[in-house]
Amino acid sequence: MNDQVTILGAGAVGLCTALSLAGRGVPVRLIDRGEPGQETSSGNAGVISPWSFIPQSLPGIWKKLPDLMFGAYQPLSVRAGYWPRMVPWGLSFLRNSSAQRVQEIADAMEPLCMPSVDLYRRHLEGTGQEHLVQDCAYVHAYRKDGRDLLQAIDYRIRADKGARLELVGQDELRRIEPALSPGFKSAVLIHGQARALSPGQIMAALAAKAERLGIEILQAPVDGLRRGEDGWRIICGTQTYTARRVVVAMGAWSAELLKTLGIAVPLASERGYHIEFPEAGIELNNSVMDTDAKFVASSMTGGLRVAGQAEFAAIDAPQDSRKQARMQAQAKAAFPDLVTAAPKFWMGRRPSFPDTLPMIGEFGGHAGLYAGFGHSHYGLMMAPKTGELLADMLTGRTPNIDCGPYATGRF
DSSP states (O other): OOSOEEEEOOSHHHHHHHHHHHTTTOOEEEEESSSTTOSGGGGSOOEEOTTOOOOSOOTTHHHHHHHHHHSSSOOEEEOGGGHHHHHHHHHHHHHTOSHHHHHHHHHHHHHHHTTHHHHHHHHHTTSSOGGGEEEEEEEEEESSOOTTGGGSHHHHHHHHTTOOEEEEEHHHHHHHOTTSOTTOOEEEEEEEEEEESOHHHHHHHHHHHHHHTTOEEEEOOOOEEEEETTEEEEEETTEEEEESEEEEOOGGGHHHHHHTTTOOOOOEEEEEEEEEETTOSOOOSSEEEETTTTEEEEEETTEEEEEEEEEEOOTTOOOOTHHHHHHHHHHHHHSTTOOOSSOEEEEEEEEEOTTSOOEEEEOTTSTTEEEEEOOGGGHHHHHHHHHHHHHHHHTTOOOSSOOGGGOTTOO
């Protein structure tokens, strides 16, 4: 058994970790049941933002839950059979919503998000796909007067950390994004970020680069993980692989795998949906969030993508097809000239901890077993820096940030 590192999961986190390790001369094997980066990582909203370090658990969120679940837009839902698991997770989530705790979580998310644009551009160098990361602003669009918007805690935290925020009225918003409905009265622009013109194509480019660098990529289901006398045994159907060091980066599927080792983690399968309009007839200049419907829209190589919804359900539950009509209606309301013919509907699973932070690092009592999962809504942003941190840990370097907030034993 050599010094090869085996990474279970070839989504954004797995691919970025593999590239960071290969850049340091470490041999790497990636194992994933599907094509690299073509599951959850391929279907997100495409936001690559150094400033997206605000957790979901904001102060007063409990007061908004009824409207989020049963109001006009219904961006949040919980399947009936999931409530027994949802209640303890939800209570822990609410305990992380105090102003002090939100600041602490933002402080921990910031170093994971901040280098995201630069690191993606570094990983894409030489692939011929560098154009897939495009500079833009993040437009948070509101249907109300925006005079006091910048006083909200999320914008104050961003401003304190150096974000360039701009409050614009209806006329300027229409100039910036003419496809938006005139029902939007104001917006906050978050400058200094980028968007992915195709997350799936970016992942494919990174996978191709990984193979050119000698990284072994295997497509196989990971059925089990066992500790052996001299390392780990990874069971993939009738085939067994061995490795001294293993990184679990299987997203929402990580918890089930770890259960077999007696490791319990409060990881929820929070599903997100998108609907993509291939002949949209409109073009957005930036990533645009409808702050009422809680969706993000972006023009991509495959059309206009509208991504949103937070649905808590069992990991193997089928998608809720009723959400397609709702999301399509909301997209049409936000963008009146949108051509909605032949839409493509998609669902993916976000791995979410109640404190919004991922697990990054070695599991205590399980030498050579590392975590790289639990990035919630922020996986695309956090993946490159997560890969750098894991590469540091696996090569004996001291990470340049405090990794305590991401500790595997924090729960």
